[in-house]
Amino acid sequence: MEVFTMVVLIVLISCGAGVLNNYLKNRRLMLTRLPEQDLAAELETLRARISVLEEIVTEPGYHLNQELKQLERQA
Numbered sequence: 001m002e003v004f005t006m007v008v009l010i011v012l013i014s015c016g017a018g019v020l021n022n023y024l025k026n027r028r029l030m031l032t033r034l035p036e037q038d039l040a041a042e043l044e045t046l047r048a049r050i051s052v053l054e055e056i057v058t059e060p061g062y063h064l065n066q067e068l069k070q071l072e073r074q075a
Contacts, residue, residue: 056062
C-alpha cells in the first residue's frame with residue numbers, strides 16, 4: 001500500500017469517526033430531552049384543565065345544581 005493511499009484512508013476514517021461520534025452525542029441529547037419536554041407539555045395541559053374546573057366549581061349555578069341533585073336523590 002502506498003503512503004499517499006494510507007494517509008487518505010486514515011484521514012477518511014478519522015473524519016467518519018468524528019461524524020459518527022457527533023451523531024451519537026446529538027441523538028443521546030435528543031433522547032434525554034424528550035421526556036422533559038413531554039412532562040412540561042403535560043403539566044401545562046393539566047394546569048389549563050384545572051383552571052377550567054376551578055371556573056366551573058366557582059360558578060353560582062354549579063352549587064345550585066348540586067343542591068338540586070341532592071334533593072332529587074333524597075326524594
